């Protein structure tokens with residue numbers, strides 16, 4: 001085993017394995033795309049044009065996933081996010097999450113979802129130990145929701161959000177991709193939500209990814225532009241990021257004037273892969289729905305872990321692939337330098 005990537009991390013007198021890459025980044029977070037299928041057709045992510053979906057046999061089975069994640073946890077992975085595609089369209093996901101919860105060393109299981117089936121699964125997810133949810137929501141207008149996603153389901157998603165908040169999931173993060181000319185007139189309304197609801201609103205810069213992307217400079221809004229727009233509502237005060245927090249920069253939103261139905265302070269986050277590259281803090285590894293390991297969302301380099309699994313690979317073979325992928329993790333991406341799509345894989349397969 002390669003010693004470069006394996007350090008001992010002593011915390012509270014407990015020694016834990018830690019995976020460290022060539023640039024001294026500790027890799028503790030695995031994002032897993034459970035399926036490339038999605039029940040929505042967001043115009044910037046997965047339009048109808050993408051027809052060649054993976055067959056069931058092409059996806060890693062739950063047994064294969066549990067094996068890989070178990071080995072990754074032994075090596076030092078502490079946090080797993082289930083994403084896709086839409087993870088809640090994969091059958092028996094609740095049983096799978098129960099299995100994940102039994103993996104020793106895994107401290108945190110999170111889910112990213114479009115929320116459509118969340119109401120149905122909320123209790124099961126809660127029982128399985130999931131507490132942290134990211135829900136993608138690009139608009140608060142039902143008609144616009146239909147235009148963006150191709151489905152008239154805003155009310156259903158909103159009801160799911162209210163349900164999970166009232167059940168005690170925390171944090172519930174609402175992810176909105178800021179798209180100029182599409183939803184930028186709602187930036188302030190989203191920020192206000194953090195004052196009226198127990199949610200954290202997170203603004204994501206639109207990235208040039210995949211064939212489906214309608215990305216262009218004209219559609220892109222930088223974090224600075226977003227912050228400028230929401231400053232009419234209040235002041236932003238940076239919050240120290242917590243253990244295992246992702247790349248979002250989090251702020252308290254302190255309103256200029258407080259209405260009776262508002263909390264005193266809301267919390268908003270900004271994910272700024274283009275304007276504030278966070279590669280030096282990136283702690284992520286990805287497992288795509290095709291069973292490939294990928295160390296950077298924005299680089300098409302992948303290792304075929306499924307091939308190793310299905311050729312009868314031993315646990316050591318799998319560990320070696322995990323370690324090698326981490327060793328090959330690039331220092332950073334070059335998105336700022338090129339106004340073009342430089343990640344050709346689809347977000348739904350890689351796992352957004």
Ligand code: SAM
Nearest residue numbers: 045084085086112113114136175206207347352
């Ligand atoms: N179906 C789930 C959902 O909707 O949350 C999980 C998968 S989806 C691909 C994950 C996230 O990726 C969503 O928040 C989506 O808005 C975001 N996303 C997709 N394409 C993107 C792009 N080009 N730039 C920024 N975010 C993108």
